[in-house]
Amino acid sequence: MKNVVEPLKYENGVLKLLDQRVLPLEEVYMTAKTIEDCFRAIQDMVVRGAPLIGFTGIWGLALFLKNNPKVVLPQFEQAAEYLKSARPTAVNLAYEIDRCVEMARSETHLSALYPKLVDHALAEMNNLYEKNLAMAKFAEVELQKIYGDRPLNVMTICNTGTLACGVLGTALGVIVHLNQQKKVKHVFASETRPYLQGSRLTSFELIKEGINHEIVVEGAASYLMKNKMVDAIFAGADRIVENGDTANKVGTSSLSIIAKHYGIPFFIVAPVSSFDLEMKTGDQIEIELRDPNEILKFKGAHIAHPEAKALNPSFDVTDHSCITAILCENGAINPVTPENVRNVAGQK
Structure with missing residues (x-):
């Protein structure tokens, strides 16, 4: 089922986030290419709402891997903690990021995790629709x-x-x-x-x-x-x-x-x-x-x-x-x- 509004889109390796700060008078998408972009989007309330914050966290870690293909597990875990600190009250952010860390710990080479995180994010959003219903x-x-x-x-x-x-x-x-x-x-x-x-x-x-x-x-x-x-x-x-x-x-x-x-x-x-x-x-x-x-x-x-x-x-x-x-x-x-x-x- 297509949403009447899309707050998050992932196209050609680029995350596009609907800037909710300027709604309803403007519908403007912010481009997120790095984990820092996702951190700021969460902290500055470009995106908000516990589930969407959690999804943005997954994409943030995916972009971190995309931009740092030689990263090792301690660096990935440090990035995860950084992203979790963007907003502390909503549990979904920590929940989704912790799941990504668990996935990373099971990988021999983290370079293989990037496409899996992309698939994971898309699957989780589809699953949430069924849960919401x-x-x-x-x-x-x-x-x-x-x-x-x-x-x-x-x-x-x-x-x-x-x-x-x-x-x-x-x-x-x-x-x-x-x-x-x-x-x-x-x-x-x-x-x-x-x-x-x-x-x-x-x-x-x-x-x-x-x-x-x-x-x-x-x-x-x-x-x-x-x-x-x-x-x-x-x-x-x-x-x-x-x-x-x-x-x-x-x-x-x-x-x-x-x-x-x-x-x-x-x-x-x-x-x-x-x-x-x-x-x-x-x-x-x-x-x-x-x-x-x-x-x-x-x-x-x-x-x-x-x-x-x-x-x-x-x-x-x-x-x-x-x-x-x-x-x-x-x-x-x-x-x-x-x-x-x-x-x-x-x-x-």
């Missing part, structure tokens, strides 16, 4: 238990569609699938400050899919839920730990707390690769703090007093007690308990 079908079953087959008003935060995954998507992929089944009445896309992934990216994808929607600011969530305008909420995940605590875009936690207060189902949608079962609780998750200027400035111009300061956490941790179910390709984790998380997501 499985998650969407599990979501459909969970919603049917609650609401039957009636069309629903749903809400989401950040961007978790093709732009985040390279294929169908997680939370937004669920919404796209439900719409294809005539089960979506309306979508509320949370603006998602300060990078505006909701207004810039999710709305962009919803328009491409022809899905009826409105953009709302995060502060409007309580208004919508109190007035019974939202039936269910879907969010993605950058890291899910053993007890079900989930790191996702900052604002997800408060959204889940409001949903719990008003009795609205709140779902996390993520592939098994986003689970980190070595961590017991969300307190162990490292939260990335980004440049304060992302809050203090807009397109280079001050929107706060020049002497103002800002704190800019990129993620927060949603407590497992506020999550109705976690949906992955292996099934629905409902209720969210350590035992259920291990049983459903324990096999990667």
